[in-house]
Amino acid sequence: MITLTHYLVLSGILFSLGIVGVLRRKNLLMLFFSTEILLNAVNIGFTAVSKYYGDLSGQIFSFFIIAIAASEVAVGLGLLVLWYKRSGTVDLDSLQMMKG
Amino acid sequence: MEKYLFVALFAPLVGSLFSLLFTAKEKNTITAIVTSALLLLSFVSSLTLLVSIHDGLTLHVKMMDWISAGNLNLPFGFIVDNVSVIMMVTVTLVSTVVNVYSMGYMGHDKGYNRFFTYISAFVFSMLILVMSDNFVGLFIGWEGVGLCSYLLIGFWYEKESASWAGNEAFIMNRVADLGMLMGLFLIYWQFGTFEYDKVFAHVGSLNPAIVTSIGLLLFIGAMGKSAQFPFHTWLADAMEGPTPVSALIHAATMVTAGVYLVIRASALFSLIPEVGHIIATLGAFVAVFAASMALVNRDLKRIIAYSTLSQLGYMFVAAGLGAYWIALFHLMTHAFFKSLLFLGAGNIMHAMDDELDIKKMGGLFGIMPYTATLMAVASVALCGVYPFAGFFSKDMILAAAFNGGNFYIWFALFIGAGMTAFYSFRLIMLVFFGDKVHKKLGFHPHETYPFVLWALLPLGILSTVAGFFEKPFEEFVTEILSKYEITIPHATELGLIFLTSAFVILVIVATIYKYNKGGFSKQLENMPIYLLLKNQYYIPKIYEEVIFKPYYRLSTFAWKQIDVKIIDFIVDLIAKTLYILGQKSRKMQSGNLSDMLRWMVVGIVALLALAIFYRPGM
Amino acid sequence: MFEAIAFYTFSILVIGMFGIVVFSKNALYSMSALAGGMIFISGFFFLLDAEFLGVVQIVVYTGAIMAVYGFGMMFFDTTRDIKENIKFKKIIYTLALLSAIFTIFILMAPVYSVRVEALYPAIKDVGNIQMVGLLLFTKYLVPFELAAIMLLVAMIAGIVLVKVKMEETPTNIEVAKGGK
Numbered sequence: 058m059i060t061l062t063h064y065l066v067l068s069g070i071l072f073s074l075g076i077v078g079v080l081r082r083k084n085l086l087m088l089f090f091s092t093e094i095l096l097n098a099v100n101i102g103f104t105a106v107s108k109y110y111g112d113l114s115g116q117i118f119s120f121f122i123i124a125i126a127a128s129e130v131a132v133g134l135g136l137l138v139l140w141y142k143r144s145g146t147v148d149l150d151s152l153q154m155m156k157g
Numbered sequence: 158m159e160k161y162l163f164v165a166l167f168a169p170l171v172g173s174l175f176s177l178l179f180t181a182k183e184k185n186t187i188t189a190i191v192t193s194a195l196l197l198l199s200f201v202s203s204l205t206l207l208v209s210i211h212d213g214l215t216l217h218v219k220m221m222d223w224i225s226a227g228n229l230n231l232p233f234g235f236i237v238d239n240v241s242v243i244m245m246v247t248v249t250l251v252s253t254v255v256n257v258y259s260m261g262y263m264g265h266d267k268g269y270n271r272f273f274t275y276i277s278a279f280v281f282s283m284l285i286l287v288m289s290d291n292f293v294g295l296f297i298g299w300e301g302v303g304l305c306s307y308l309l310i311g312f313w314y315e316k317e318s319a320s321w322a323g324n325e326a327f328i329m330n331r332v333a334d335l336g337m338l339m340g341l342f343l344i345y346w347q348f349g350t351f352e353y354d355k356v357f358a359h360v361g362s363l364n365p366a367i368v369t370s371i372g373l374l375l376f377i378g379a380m381g382k383s384a385q386f387p388f389h390t391w392l393a394d395a396m397e398g399p400t401p402v403s404a405l406i407h408a409a410t411m412v413t414a415g416v417y418l419v420i421r422a423s424a425l426f427s428l429i430p431e432v433g434h435i436i437a438t439l440g441a442f443v444a445v446f447a448a449s450m451a452l453v454n455r456d457l458k459r460i461i462a463y464s465t466l467s468q469l470g471y472m473f474v475a476a477g478l479g480a481y482w483i484a485l486f487h488l489m490t491h492a493f494f495k496s497l498l499f500l501g502a503g504n505i506m507h508a509m510d511d512e513l514d515i516k517k518m519g520g521l522f523g524i525m526p527y528t529a530t531l532m533a534v535a536s537v538a539l540c541g542v543y544p545f546a547g548f549f550s551k552d553m554i555l556a557a558a559f560n561g562g563n564f565y566i567w568f569a570l571f572i573g574a575g576m577t578a579f580y581s582f583r584l585i586m587l588v589f590f591g592d593k594v595h596k597k598l599g600f601h602p603h604e605t606y607p608f609v610l611w612a613l614l615p616l617g618i619l620s621t622v623a624g625f626f627e628k629p630f631e632e633f634v635t636e637i638l639s640k641y642e643i644t645i646p647h648a649t650e651l652g653l654i655f656l657t658s659a660f661v662i663l664v665i666v667a668t669i670y671k672y673n674k675g676g677f678s679k680q681l682e683n684m685p686i687y688l689l690l691k692n693q694y695y696i697p698k699i700y701e702e703v704i705f706k707p708y709y710r711l712s713t714f715a716w717k718q719i720d721v722k723i724i725d726f727i728v729d730l731i732a733k734t735l736y737i738l739g740q741k742s743r744k745m746q747s748g749n750l751s752d753m754l755r756w757m758v759v760g761i762v763a764l765l766a767l768a769i770f771y772r773p774g775m
Numbered sequence: 776m777f778e779a780i781a782f783y784t785f786s787i788l789v790i791g792m793f794g795i796v797v798f799s800k801n802a803l804y805s806m807s808a809l810a811g812g813m814i815f816i817s818g819f820f821f822l823l824d825a826e827f828l829g830v831v832q833i834v835v836y837t838g839a840i841m842a843v844y845g846f847g848m849m850f851f852d853t854t855r856d857i858k859e860n861i862k863f864k865k866i867i868y869t870l871a872l873l874s875a876i877f878t879i880f881i882l883m884a885p886v887y888s889v890r891v892e893a894l895y896p897a898i899k900d901v902g903n904i905q906m907v908g909l910l911l912f913t914k915y916l917v918p919f920e921l922a923a924i925m926l927l928v929a930m931i932a933g934i935v936l937v938k939v940k941m942e943e944t945p946t947n948i949e950v951a952k953g954g955k
Binding site: 058059062063064065066067068069070071072073074075076077078080081082084086087089090091093094097100101102104105106107108113114116117119120121123124125126127128129130131132134135136137138139141147 | 779819827844925
């Protein structure tokens with residue numbers, strides 16, 4: 058029998074995978090991929106809770122998260138392209154302008 | 158009727174706020190006219206209230222809840238009864254006259270508009286003090302008049318002496334107010350309320366020791382405001398302020414607030430006759446003590462100021478002996494003739510280009526006959542010559558002192574009356590008669606504006622006839638104040654009155670005779686007693702040596718040692734720690750996105766841990 | 776039984792795919808794995824009776840988002856691998872694990888301690904898509920419209936940002952102005 062806990066654990070595993078990606082990748086594009094993973098992990102959690110409590114709000118939230126992800130990609134990728142035009146690289150370590 | 162109460166109370170405030178708008182502007186006569194009109198309105202309302210209260214009404218209004226916190230519940234309430242309405246009428250009458258008078262006196266001052274703002278604010282505070290139905294409201298008004306007094310004494314703040322005098326008055330009053338404040342705390346602690354009705358209703362059931370301490374503490378506050386020994390030095394120095402202020406605040410109204418407090422709390426003070434005895438003794442002492450300083454002083458306003466002190470002493474004698482209505486009566490008559498005296502002095506100063514030394518005047522009668530007449534009337538009233546106002550109130554006080562069997566108090570007051578007669582007529586003789594010293598010194602005195610003299614006329618009339626209202630006044634006021642029975646035989650009383658009057662008139666005649674002959678010889682000025690009096694018993698000097706200087710040293714020590722070395726050090730330490738912390742943590746800001754993300758996740762983990770493991774109350 | 780098999784299969788697939796995304800050195804592999812992972816996630820949605828969400832997941836993620844990434848990849852020089860010298864590996868893994876555990880804990884705590892009452896319970900005999908539509912156009916109408924505006928704004932922003940020519944980037948304009 059698959060319970061809510063299973064789904065939440067899965068969601069947690071995916072979330073930590075996403076965080077590892079965010080922290081260790083130096084390719085800006087990979088950073089975006091990792092954020093998608095994070096968002097998807099949360100989506101699974103929401104939908105599972107929604108199902109096990111018979112409340113559709115969770116699904117609606119997942120829906121909005123997908124919308125946010127789409128917008129994020131559009132803007133983020135635009136900025137990334139701009140940055141690539143300027144610097145010719147998508148290496149994260151090249152972004153050091155705010156060094157204090 | 159309530160609307161009269163609110164009109165009487167708030168008209169001065171409106172006037173004050175109105176002229177406040179003009180304080181930074183050039184002289185504008187409209188401020189004076191508006192404030193005068195509003196004060197007059199307040200006076201008329203007070204008079205209306207007086208009439209209706211005479212018909213048996215008592216107004217008790219709860220305007221709003223002011224502070225309501227826990228067990229503390231302070232309503233903003235006002236009471237207009239036989240006592241407070243007398244004060245209201247006196248205050249508003251004198252202030253209206255003074256305000257009109259100031260239009261002439263302050264005519265050339267650059268703080269013209271500011272002056273009227275302060276005066277109206279003062280009247281408002283004074284009315285709060287008088288009309289409040291609880292001790293806290295009284296205290297608010299008490300502090301309000303203190304503030305206005307401070308502002309007005311230091312009105313010419315560019316003068317070093319004026320700002321010093323303002324500070325002195327303010328600080329001395331704060332010292333005394335501490336006593337009063339403690340008295341209030343004690344009242345609240347014992348009764349759980351500040352309202353007069355409730356406090357006085359239960360005061361009888363209290364431990365006498367506590368009632369005594371409440372009475373003493375309240376009296377300390379009264380001593381400060383009414384400038385009784387040892388807080389008396391500020392009043393003489395307060396003469397640095399404009400003369401109308403001296404007339405209004407430091408003669409007629411504010412300084413009598415202490416007497417008013419004792420009268421208001423008569424239910425409390427009548428339970429503790431031993432404190433009343435202390436009050437009376439101190440009053441008698443001050444009556445002689447202050448009068449003696451007035452004997453030799455050459456400063457026109459200071460003489461009158463000492464006279465005020467001395468008369469306040471008389472009032473405290475009456476209040477202390479339980480003759481509350483007599484104290485209130487003397488308070489009222491004194492307000493009339495003393496403010497008249499001050500305003501007359503103001504006319505002289507105006508004529509003499511702010512010269513205050515009476516030895517430099519003389520022979521002014523020919524030049525300013527109206528002022529001279531008014532001053533003479535006021536002086537005669539002050540001395541207590543029949544049929545002027547002072548005769549009635551003062552002789553009642555003397556009779557009360559004799560009646561209580563306190564012969565030494567009576568004797569002190571008797572001597573004081575003689576001194577009063579002497580210094581009053583010394584002043585009159587030196588200023589208005591004798592050689593025209595001022596001519597040699599190059600002054601060109603002139604009579605003041607007619608409207609100013611007209612404004613003084615009501616005070617002159619009242620100083621003359623107010624005494625005849627003694628019987629109605631007694632009946633009116635003793636409706637709520639305790640009666641005072643004179644138990645000595647009527648013949649003795651008459652004899653006393655005759656004795657006092659004869660003594661006073663004798664002194665007056667002797668003074669006039671002596672000064673007509675050219676006054677006292679110069680040699681007298683080298684006598685030790687003269688020097689002692691001239692230097693005010695060296696009390697200011699003693700204060701300076703005993704209090705000011707050690708306090709200054711203490712302050713310097715606190716500044717150099719405690720503030721700089723300990724407190725500043727701690728503050729600097731905090732700043733330094735933060736600075737070093739900032740230096741160290743600067744490395745976090747590497748500008749690298751990966752590092753930032755890592756820190757962000759560290760933050761998230763920390764917050765999550767906090768959310769999970771932090772359970773307040775467990 | 777079927778549910779369990781499906782769950783574990785999809786779990787392994789998704790974790791594997793996302794593992795490749797995170798650990799692969801080649802961006803192209805990563806992207807392909809991500810696209811696969813997205814499709815497998817939609818499997819969970821179908822399992823959870825959220826058919827509409829499942830379809831949207833496939834359409835939006837694999838159809839739209841991955842396509843955009845694909846175009847992005849074409850723009851960059853993906854053949855050149857970026858050298859990633861990663862420091863503090865242990866710290867990274869610890870942090871990731873800790874944050875995952877804490878998040879799950881926090882999510883679970885209310886579920887087990889307090890019985891959560893459904894605010895908008897699913898109505899029987901009404902399909903999932905109808906229910907979602909019902910909720911979206913009643914209770915969540917305002918957020919829905921806002922999301923629409925947000926998407927529009929993001930679209931315009933994306934177009935404008937990519938369209939800007941190199942020499943007209945905001946920073947360059949400022950530098951040019953300041954310099955002359």
